[in-house]
């Protein structure tokens with residue numbers, strides 16, 4: 001029942017498989033992401049639902065069961081599979097449910113739980129055949145419809161702010177997926193790049209890779225040199241990566257990491273348009289970087305660590321991927337420099353004009369080196 005997609009799977013070969021099966025479940029995972037390990041084990045439990053005449057009913061009658069074909073897309077199995085996840089705009093972890101090759105459910109913005117998948121499959125199996133349009137259209141969104149399963153297909157089904165770290169990550173991911181797809185904004189107020197200290201040349205060079213999501217200018221104090229390897233945490237559409245690529249030159253490289261597949265897709269498109277070969281973008285969480293130990297000379301991040309529900313883990317990962325050279329207390333760094341930026345008053349005063357936020361919040365440049 002559970003199949004791992006082979007490393008050379010393409011979008012068209014996957015489409016054929018999905019078309020050939022009445023009910024399919026596609027799940028993306030990565031072994032370096034701890035949230036995926038229990039998920040994989042629990043997926044095996046789904047098998048039990050289809051043994052001994054379980055309770056899943058199909059459109060052909062209540063006694064027959066539609067057993068889903070489960071496809072696992074493991075992004076660290078091959079570059080092709082990671083590219084496929086990005087091409088499909090599937091984050092890690094995430095899932096989609098297909099009926100006769102047509103996608104009818106997914107976990108957009110929600111934590112992936114096996115209970116939710118089970119419920120989605122149960123509803124998909126019970127959903128009437130495509131000829132019965134009335135039933136199938138009522139099954140999914142909007143959540144106001146009596147039969148809707150908000151947990152499976154309506155990302156805005158719940159308005160409660162989550163406290164669970166995985167739920168926070170999925171919400172942030174959904175927010176930036178919406179941002180890059182031009183539906184709604186992300187976490188931050190858009191700040192003019194001039195105010196952040198980007199030069200007119202940099203603004204021109206960044207062009208469409210600058211979505212106005214950053215709230216700082218890490219390269220202005222990162223002291224990047226030719227030939228170095230720079231890692232950008234939460235690279236978005238790639239703005240600071242493309243600027244860093246000019247600073248590291250042909251001998252250097254820049255790796256952007258972002259957990260939102262839509263962002264990685266967009267950033268890779270910009271890299272291809274620019275024929276920029278010393279920049280790559282990887283799909284992953286900054287809490288579990290898809291980067292080998294001791295890779296980076298410099299790690300930068302622009303308005304992203306603030307979004308992480310586990311900042312301590314982010315700093316541990318920064319420490320791990322840096323080459324020897326500095327420290328930050330608990331994570332093992334040293335020589336920490338915190339430089340308050342008085343000029344941040346101008347930016348902060350724009351967040352909520354008239355609130356006086358600028359009297360209580362100040363921007364800072366923080367630099368640390370791994371010893």
Ligand SMILES: C[S@@+](CC[C@H](N)C(=O)[O-])C[C@H]1O[C@@H](n2cnc3c(N)ncnc32)[C@H](O)[C@@H]1O
Nearest residue numbers: 176213214234235236258259260285286302303
């Ligand atoms: C405020 S935007 C900044 C984007 C980019 N640095 C810039 O200045 O334009 C935040 C970005 O970080 C990504 N992000 C947020 N939390 C993340 C996490 N825990 N792991 C990986 N990416 C994350 C989002 O998907 C989004 O693209």
